[in-house]
Amino acid sequence: MIYKEILERLEKSGIHYLVVGGVAVNLHGVERFTGDLDVILSLDLDSLEKFSLIMNDLGYKTRIPADPKLLANPEIRKDWVENKHMKAFSFYHHKEQQNIVDIVISHPLNFEIAYGKREDRRIYGISVPVVSFDDLVSMKREASRPKDKLDLEMLDIVQSKKKGSRNIDVNDWGYFDTDDYKVGRYMGIPDETKLDWLEEARLFQLEIQKSA
Secondary structure (H helix, E strand, C coil), X not given: CHHHHHHHHHHHHCCXXXXXXXXXXXXXXXXXXXXXXXXXXXXXXXXXXXXXXXXXHCCEEECCCCCHHHHHCHHHHHHHHHCCCXXXXXXXXXXXXXXXXXXXXXXXXXXXXXXXXXXXXXXXXXXXXXXXXXXXXXXXXXXXXXXXXXHHHHHHHHHHHHHCCCCCCCCCHHXXXXXXXXXXXHHCCCHHHHHHHHHHHHHHHHHHHHHC
């Protein structure tokens, strides 16, 4: 399982990182397919070296022919973001190339502050640091792609349900077809079940691609 083996290794390494992107969207209560694992981390040499070793040990290669440790250099990082329009430094599995792990490098967060605001979730017996709800919203607002805008609409429902501020007639049978109902149902599902669903959905999509 892509998530479990990577999260286990990251926990053992002691790297300070945060789960972001589509996986974080799911963990915060929005059912949405994603095929990769996005993280942000402290971009110091030690953390990057540990992360690279984990990727190498698990059979992952870099998408571009560059050493991930170069991310520790602010000038190189700035050049990649501003001149090469790089949003993330990607790794893919050498046998199962649909398995992708991204270090997101273009985002609005101060990592140390965001790490202090993290939500630690217990999944598969692993302590998983997830970006806070507010910081996830900030990242989605800056990215502002069509899928990010859809995520923001659904995350707004999550926030409203947490506050109990939505005026919904649950006696209306049409309610069961609404995003409000779907979000409320998904919010109550254990985090481990959400990641299991993502694994199954990812494998199902792969089978479809093979048969096409």
